[in-house]
């Protein structure tokens with residue numbers, strides 16, 4: 001029996017609230033549920049913060065609603081089936097049909113009817129105030145959490161606005177406890193800002209009483225600069241005059257609202273909806289108080305103490321950078337090239353960052369391939385001060401620099417890279433540095449040059465720090481980065497604000513709140529990312545493999561379900577089918593033994609941690625441009641940073657347990673497919689799973705995130721015509737026994753331990769077969785494995801000559817196109833040097 005599928009995840013903010021939530025709470029921690037690279041340590045501040053949130057959420061769980069519900073339970077013979085989800089006691093508004101939202105008063109969940117004519121407006125609003133949990137075709141689920149409300153406050157909404165709009169869109173009157181929850185969360189969050197104006201730090205708030213309270217505080221009070229004039233008052237900053245480059249106008253949110261005018265219900269279609277819409281778009285100008293801000297100045301050295309103390313007081317500080325009034329830091333000459341037009345969702349995300357004309361620190365979440373790089377570059381072009389970009393790998397560093405040169409008019413001399421191979425500085429008084437997290441945080445055994453470079457980074461003030469792929473970097477690394485490099489604003493970029501250990505919320509206070517999260521399906525509909533058909537292919541285990549599977553320990557079990565001959569056949573069949581359709585296919589395997597075995601047997605090229613850099617590039621070039629090389633086997637080093645827009649089909653044969661993040665990252669490899677706008681084009685993502693094994697459990701867990709984004713995984717139990725595939729591997733019992741013998745003698749852990757990506761190796765040696773860090777002395781081949789098993793005469797060894805070697809041989813015969821490619825690469829390298 002396959003394991004039961006889990007219901008869409010619930011937000012961490014809602015978990016503890018009620019008894020039935022236990023069902024949606026993740027089970028006990030198992031080794032598989034934690035990504036190995038998600039190491040955290042020293043999280044005192046965030047633990048404290050987490051406690052606050054839990055308390056708030058517990059308060060949010062309301063006995064009175066429980067009691068009211070108790071009153072109605074047993075009312076009819078069906079209500080008990082709905083348990084805690086029986087909301088029939090809630091009174092509907094008379095015109096509820098015209099309103100798109102349902103609100104669950106117990107957990108703060110909001111359900112949006114995405115087919116409503118008002119859905120567009122409602123979605124814009126909900127992504128600002130709530131956490132999107134699940135967005136399939138017809139009903140979207142959001143959750144109000146302390147963090148989502150914190151983010152809403154940070155983009156300038158106040159509790160009154162939030163409650164008003166929610167009320168207009170809701171089918172039921174807003175429950176009192178929801179009002180209370182919104183007010184409670186927002187009254188402390190976002191009230192205090194730390195603003196750097198003209199090199200002076202100010203603690204700012206629109207509430208003068210809040211500042212009085214802080215001045216009386218024993219830690220913060222003494223940090224006020226003596227001799228400055230107490231609390232000053234001035235009008236609140238406005239967007240006015242600020243133009244985000246690459247946009248037609250920079251009215252930000254307002255423009256996004258205008259674009260929605262197309263959603264407006266047609267004349268006579270529904271007068272009620274027209275009314276609701278009108279009230280939604282009406283300007284709220286009755287609040288004059290919000291137009292003034294009050295501030296006091298603190299010493300530069302007191303910044304960290306103020307932040308820490310405010311967090312302790314439950315008043316996390318929002319960071320804002322008034323870059324237009326920063327006369328102390330030199331202006332950077334940078335603008336987007338005239339041809340660069342940012343897309344509406346990119347503009348919308350930036351309008352949240354620059355909503356009031358200042359730069360807010362925070363995180364922007366866009367799907368893989370949706371253009372996060374251009375968002376970062378546009379932010380840099382808006383702020384026009386020194387920028388530091390931090391990436392996860394040295395290849396990303398090169399790509400970021402190239403993208404800056406492609407999209408902006410930055411002088412190449414003003415953008416430098418800092419990696420182990422290149423330690424450059426810009427020559428003028430300001431510029432851009434692109435580096436990796438490891439370069440700026442590693443403290444031991446720094447070379448002299450690297451030490452000098454770090455001094456250079458630490459001795460200046462940066463206008464903007466762009467933090468790429470924020471979800472993969474441990475919190476302690478962020479702490480090191482932000483404490484050692486002075487920057488006025490931080491922009492985190494990611495595709496999946498998701499960690500298996502749920503520590504993602506730490507980022508809220510280390511970088512800033514989530515400013516924007518795009519809807520994957522919407523972007524696919526608009527053609528910005530590819531549409532993907534997802535399928536899980538169930539492969540029955542052969543009897544001999546299954547008998548061993550039941551007997552074995554967990555590590556060997558994994559190898560057995562990965563090497564299941566039926567899975568191999570399914571992979572062979574799918575490759576054949578998609579190659580014939582003209583697809584370019586990537587096959588992913590975390591397990592390097594399987595990677596090697598599959599690729600060798602099917603005579604396909606492969607890349608893993610031990611593949612030499614030259615060989616990797618050669619294989620990738622062939623995959624991109626050689627019409628005879630249409631399939632590439634990749635280990636997990638290809639999960640990220642791989643830009644292969646030719647790829648249109650993914651097949652996953654082995655993966656990292658239940659990692660939702662890896663599943664999303666892998667899907668991301670085909671979202672940028674070049675052919676995505678061809679009529680009727682679909683990319684394909686297959687996950688091959690051995691039936692009745694643990695792999696099925698992991699597989700459903702892995703899919704949870706993508707299912708929440710609206711992807712539907714079809715289950716394929718039989719691949720039509722597989723039996724008739726000429727040359728189908730392992731079709732005789734003898735072949736399968738041979739394979740089983742090979743698998744059974746494997747005693748090593750074949751999971752690749754990598755600490756860098758596809759383009760950057762740890763070992764300096766050439767392509768050993770095994771974990772990347774191992775010495776490449778012994779190159780194990782399929783031949784020697786087969787010999788060990790006493791099966792020298794089997795098909796397995798006959799195909800010992802790998803496709804990789806074949807490609808290597810062809811190196812000298814490179815056609816003019818490859819020669820040109822090599823020349824271009826050489827030029828790029830020289831440009832970097």
Ligand SMILES: Nc1ncnc2c1ncn2[C@@H]1O[C@H](COP(=O)(O)OP(=O)(O)OP(=O)(O)O)[C@@H](O)[C@H]1O
Nearest residue numbers: 341342343367368369370371372373374495668672
């Ligand atoms: N506004 C735009 N106009 C034209 N092309 C764009 C625009 N935005 C992004 N692109 C293109 O889309 C592709 C994907 O962009 P990018 O590499 O920044 O995606 P990403 O979100 O960083 O993906 P990943 O998460 O996989 O790294 C690039 O080729 C980029 O040039």
